[in-house]
Structure formats: C-alpha cells, structure tokens
Amino acid sequence: MTDRVEFRSVTKEYDGNVVVAPLDLSIAAGEFVVLLGPSGSGKTTLLNMIGGFASPSSGRVLIDGQDFTDLPPARRPTATVFQDYALFPHMSLAANVAFGLRMQGMAKPARLAKAEAMLELVGLKGFGKRGVHQLSGGQRQRVALARAMAVEPKVLLLDEPLGALDLALRRQMQEELVRLQKRSGATFVHVTHDQEEAMSIADRIVVVNKGRIEDMGPPDRVYLKPATLFAATFMGESNVLAGRVAAVSSGEIQVETPLGALVVPGSALLASDVHLVLRPEQLQLTPPANGFALGQARVEELSFQGTHCRCHCHMSGQDLVLRAPVSAGLKTGATVTLHAARDDVVVLKA
C-alpha cells in the first residue's frame, strides 16, 4: 500500500537559510501524526508543504503516491485548520462550513444539509444562522474544524489549532479531535509545541528540531526510549548523566559518570562519550527488581504537587530531579539513597 503523504528528500531554504534539511517522512492513511518541536523548528513549514502554501526548495511531496509538489492548495486533497481560525467574517456559520462544497459546485440544498450535519458533528447543532462574531474561541475552533472536514479531505492539517484555548478547553478539544479523526478515517497531521498534547492525541509523534527529524514513533516509545538527547529533553523532563564507556560486554556497558561507574544494558563503542538518561519518575527511593543503586543524594528543594513531591537532589556534583511519593515524607536536607531499574536507563551517543 502506498503512503498517504510522503516527503522525499525535501529541503526548504528561505534566502539561503536552511529551514528544512533533507528530510524523508511517510505518513500512513488514517494515521494521527503530531509534529512536535520548539518554535522555529520548521513545523509550520512542513505542514505548508503538504497543504501547498509553501513549495520545497528541492525534493518531492507525494500524496497517495502522486506527485503534488507543484500543485496549488486548491488542487490538493488536503484541508487546513488555521491557528487563528481564519473564518470568513462576513458569512454565517453555515455558509462558512459550506464554502468548500460550494467551490466544488455542490447544489445549495445538499451543501446546506451537509454543513448542518458537520456543525452537529462538532457540537454546534442549530448554530448555522449565527455570525462568526457571536462565537467564543472554542466555538470558532470547532467551526474551523467543521469547515475543513466538510470537504472530506484525505489529509487534515492542523497548525497549533488549540494554541489560543484555555487548558480545560484544550483538553476537551484534544479528545474531540481524536474522536473525529477515528470517525472520519482521515489522516491528521497536527502541529504543536506542547508535548503533553502530543502524547495524549498522537498515534505517532515526529520530534522536529532545526528542520530535522530527531525521533519519531508512538508516544510511549518516544517518551520512554528517546532516540536523541534532544528528544529526551524536549519530551518532558530528563536527568542526563554525561559519561564515557569504560568497558563493553555482551548486552551491557560500564559507564564512568559523575556518580561513579554504572553498568547498564546497551551497546556502545569502548571509550566513546555517552549520555545516560533517566526520567524523574524513574529515580526511586527503594530498590526495584533488577535495579542498582546510584548512591546517596542530599535533598535540596521540595515542592508538593498533589500526586507527588517534586524533589531536587544533589549527588556528587550532579543535580537530579525526582518524583517522590508524598508518603515518603522527604524533608529538605535529608539524605536519601537513589535507585533505578536497569531497563529504564536510556543510553545515547553523545
């Protein structure tokens, strides 16, 4: 089966600045892909190249195996939900949603019926006659979604569509997006710089940095076993230990770190520099099965977070962050022994 969207060694330059380095990416039909990356990393540029609002400096963009690189947005089976909604201010909601259908030449009764159905789908049943100015931000976002989905695009492109909404509404809209995506079977490509949003909605996360793909895969994999240091630190908090490989044996390496020599599963070249990555919740106060002790740490700072205590520790010149259970009753200045499970440690080439 051919992929729904395919980037083939695509690059993009603006006035000599490389914004997208040669990049290959395949997106399957019906997939919910999230492009995650910091500001300026090139997410919007990638999305625009799928939608036809930007053309690559080199390389090809394929949709369903067909070359769409040079076709304008109007001729692509894509639709975009813009961050500022970009609703037509002089039209009713029904006319907004029906606009794409009208451009396709659908007869009036049919397109109005479809618009009404789309509005119902996004929870705005009976709002068709209203104007854009009578809506809240969340409602506008829903209309933008209904308008884009009304033309039944093969690929729906969403550029930080939830950026302007408050937290509660954002959570709710995230769930609705997933529901709509499953229902319509369309491919969603969603851009965000919010890693929690990415994890909660994506089938697959593509971590982008400086126009390159740092890592991609299912959210749990990217979170638990990030492929690069950037992915590890951008997708949530990480403790990073810089070290050098002192010994290599089958399936295990010994790494000299500021905390002493640690033996962890993995492979690396002897004497190469590596980073060991551990998530805050992977540092434990009690020895886990198949774990090892990192050593004694001094508790420097504590903050109560409800479900856990966030705790800054200091150990042999290294700062560590951990999530301690509230029941552990840690106090500032106390000394604790930290443990980690062997399998939790991620070894990354420096």
Place this chain on the structure above:
Amino acid sequence: MVGRFASWAYLGIALLFIFLPVLVLIQFSFQGGMAPVPPFDGPSLRWWAKVMANRKITDGLWNSLLVGLGSAFMATVLGFLAAYAMARKRRRLSGLYQFLLMAPITVSYLIIGMGLQIFFNHLGIGKSLWVIGIGHVVINLPLTFAILYSQLGEHQANIERAAYDLGASDARVVLEITVPMLWPSLLAAFFIAATLSWDEFVIAFLLSRFDVTLPVVIWSMLRSGLSPELNAAGTLVFGISILAVALVELLLWRARRNRA
C-alpha cells in the same frame, strides 16, 4: 473638581471656536433681510428658496456630486487594486511603488492642478468635469490606498488562504472573500474621497471652464459680495459633507467591531 470643570470648559471653548463660525453661517442662511449680519430677523426660508431656484447653484451641485461620486469610485477601485497587489504579491520594487503611490499627498493641490492643466493642454484635451475628476482621483488615490492597505494584513491573508485551501480560484477569493471582508473599509475610503472632492476648490477652479462645481460657483458669487443666499449654499456644502463624514464614522466603527 475645579480641574474637571476647567477641562470641560476648555473643551467647550475649543468646540465653540471651531463650530461658532459654521453655526453663524448656518443661522444666517435663515435670515429674513438682505444682509447676513446681525441682527437676526428670521427664521425664513426665502434664501433657501432662492438657492434652490438658482440654476448656477443647482447645476454646480449636480456637477459636484457627479465629480465627487465618480472620482471617489475610481480612486477606491484603483486604491483597492494597488493595495491588494502591494499586500499580496510582494515584488522586489514594492517599496518604491508604495513611495510613488503615496507621493502626491506631499504635493500641494495648486501644484497638482497646475501640472494637470499644463499636461492636458499639451495633449490638446480641454478643461471639463472629466479633467477635474481625474485631478481628484490623483489627490485621493494615496488616501484610499493607505486606508485599504492597512486593512489587508496577515490575518486577512490567512482568511484568503483558507478560501484557496477550500478550492476557490483567484477571482473568487477576491470577489467573494477579500472585497466583502473589506466592505466597510471600501465604503469608508469611498466616502472620504467623495467628501474631499466635494468641497475641493483649487483643482476644480484651475481645471474647469463652462461646467463648474459648487465650490467654484460659491467663489464666483462671493466676488459680488455677501448675501444670505451664499450662507444657504455654504450650509448645503457643509451639510452634505457632515452627512458623509458621519457615514464614514459609522462604517469604520462597524469595521472595528467586526475585526474584534
């Protein structure tokens, strides 16, 4: 308390200073006697009746309306096209074009009028209402361009992009999205241009011969002395201007509200 009173008093005096001459002009258009000077012995509509029966004035009124509406329409259309091109199709020399478009605003009406007079003379085109209209397009184009250009920002560009994305052609985007979206601003630009043309004197004077506009008629009547009839004609000019300005304010207010 005193400060508050003082600021209101200041406002009152300032407004009085601006509007008293106009109010007096209006009042004495209803004068009963022959001279537009106190004591006021009206109100009477006799001078208004005279104005309405004066062919020179009614002809001037129609000519002014014709030139005002026609030149404002042209200035708005051309201003929109220029603003759209500048805002949407960035070209290398767009800075220069923009400067050239705005330049006439720095040139005095007298110079523009003279220039056009010489230019049309060379072409062998006689003075007429058409030529006055062209002069008014020249002076109003920078204004309509500036008003409309300011309304074609990135937010509007995104809205147009959404229309392209949904399959609209260039022409449909302009006609169904850009123009309707800018409608209040287009009307505002139109009425501002029409108002400025309506009471413009210098260019209209230099470029007219047989058909003249209302300000030129009033000027020629002024030469034979003051009369309440002139007050009535002036009031007419002023009243129509005020009406247009009120329309502009209303439209701009609506445009602002719609943008929010």
